[in-house]
Amino acid sequence: MVTALLLSFIVGPIVLRRLQGQQFHQVVREGTPDTHLAKKNIPTMGGIIILIAAVIPTLLWAKLDNRYVMLALIVTVWMGVIGFLDDYLKMKQRQEGRKNEGLVERYKLIGQVSIGIFLGLYLWLNPISTLPGASTTLPFYKYVLAEPLAPFLAWIYVVFVTFVLTAFSNGVNLTDGLDGLAAGTTAITVATFAIFAYIIGRVDYTEYLGIFYMPGAGELTIFCSALFGACLGFLWFNAHPAQVFMGDTGALALGGAIGAIAILLKSEFLLLIVGGVFVAETTSVMLQRTVFKYRKKKYGLDYARAHRVFLKAPLHHHFEQKGLAESQIVVRFWIVGVLCAFVALSTLKLR
Numbered sequence: 001m002v003t004a005l006l007l008s009f010i011v012g013p014i015v016l017r018r019l020q021g022q023q024f025h026q027v028v029r030e031g032t033p034d035t036h037l038a039k040k041n042i043p044t045m046g047g048i049i050i051l052i053a054a055v056i057p058t059l060l061w062a063k064l065d066n067r068y069v070m071l072a073l074i075v076t077v078w079m080g081v082i083g084f085l086d087d088y089l090k091m092k093q094r095q096e097g098r099k100n101e102g103l104v105e106r107y108k109l110i111g112q113v114s115i116g117i118f119l120g121l122y123l124w125l126n127p128i129s130t131l132p133g134a135s136t137t138l139p140f141y142k143y144v145l146a147e148p149l150a151p152f153l154a155w156i157y158v159v160f161v162t163f164v165l166t167a168f169s170n171g172v173n174l175t176d177g178l179d180g181l182a183a184g185t186t187a188i189t190v191a192t193f194a195i196f197a198y199i200i201g202r203v204d205y206t207e208y209l210g211i212f213y214m215p216g217a218g219e220l221t222i223f224c225s226a227l228f229g230a231c232l233g234f235l236w237f238n239a240h241p242a243q244v245f246m247g248d249t250g251a252l253a254l255g256g257a258i259g260a261i262a263i264l265l266k267s268e269f270l271l272l273i274v275g276g277v278f279v280a281e282t283t284s285v286m287l288q289r290t291v292f293k294y295r296k297k298k299y300g301l302d303y304a305r306a307h308r309v310f311l312k313a314p315l316h317h318h319f320e321q322k323g324l325a326e327s328q329i330v331v332r333f334w335i336v337g338v339l340c341a342f343v344a345l346s347t348l349k350l351r
Contacts, residue, residue, distance in 0.1 A: 001057075003056075046238065047246040050254065078115045086248040139344075175316070180242070182254065194225055201219065292305075
């Protein structure tokens, strides 16, 4: 964690100067409040800082023959590359005076799904723990495994893993709309998973708490700590008023990392609690779009616009429209994130 934090302080200014020199400025998303127009000249793609500050310390301090760590790194870097391509194409299209579409949505989704299929198939066919590859655990239950009803249905696990990775990478991306919001919330989430990884990797703690012991899982604590330090280091530059945004480069990488950690620890359902802020943000967008389309079809466009579920989606924009200051929203979402972390940690004893 310390290595990641210090490395981000060293790498951050270098990356910032490079992004400013290339004029890789933020592309303001359609539908965001008008107050965000002032952010269009702030550099984006700052996720490069997070990737460097998280990957290098992990390679320095973790056991590189540990499959938990290597799989988490592969997913994180893969998602980061997809985000980088999306950000880079947006910047180039903007500089050329074209519409800022970035990477075609279909190709982005193919990239996310492909890494999900890879991880799901690998864990199914090459289990990295004593637990069945195509299985997961349930919060609040001792020694209970959720598995497909029959062996020939094990492919459902691959679909499940793909969904978790894709959903959470996009969930963090949706949350990345205010200065420090995604980075701070991710730091809370990975810090919580660091505790779970350490406990799950210890035979004495797991026996006492009544949870499955997974040899080698404790090494993920190093990866989680590096991510935590990288997020804190990025917050140095991203805190309000932000000097740089993480862009899809950082958001997709962090979402992929969180999803991968939960999947590797067989804690996918726990992710709904730990990542409660990301779940709420994603749900707000889905609910807003679904209700809007329904009302538009049944009552017309004017009625649908006048009777939205939220003033704007994702959820943080709704509170902006209600008049809350950006920093106030961010800190309150962090507090909710800490509450979610405490509830998740309580599942270790409430069984």
